[in-house]
Amino acid sequence: MSTQVPTALDSTVMRAVDRVVVLGAEADVAPVPGMPAPLTRWIIDDPVERGIDGLDRVRLMRDEILARVRTLAKELTPREP
Numbered sequence: 001m002s003t004q005v006p007t008a009l010d011s012t013v014m015r016a017v018d019r020v021v022v023l024g025a026e027a028d029v030a031p032v033p034g035m036p037a038p039l040t041r042w043i044i045d046d047p048v049e050r051g052i053d054g055l056d057r058v059r060l061m062r063d064e065i066l067a068r069v070r071t072l073a074k075e076l077t078p079r080e081p
Contacts, residue, residue, distance in 0.1 A: 010034040014035045014037070015032065015035050018037055019072065019076065020037055022041045022042070024041075024044065027041075041066075042064060044061055044064050045060075047060045
């Protein structure tokens with residue numbers, strides 16, 4: 001995950017991907033015409049609300065995102081017959 005970088009969303013990208021995941025409640029992303037993929041919003045727990053801050057907060061959020069990405073990868077990977 002540490003080697004990944006965000007990809008800017010534009011209509012061409014949104015029409016070419018298997019899934020669009022919007023992270024957080026505040027991001028404003030709408031589906032575009034011709035988009036074959038569902039739009040999924042992930043609301044990530046913010047540990048600061050439980051008094052966890054700094055590097056521990058970032059690591060907890062990273063770990064939650066990583067777990068969700070792994071689950072999504074399993075969902076999108078074709079199964080052997």
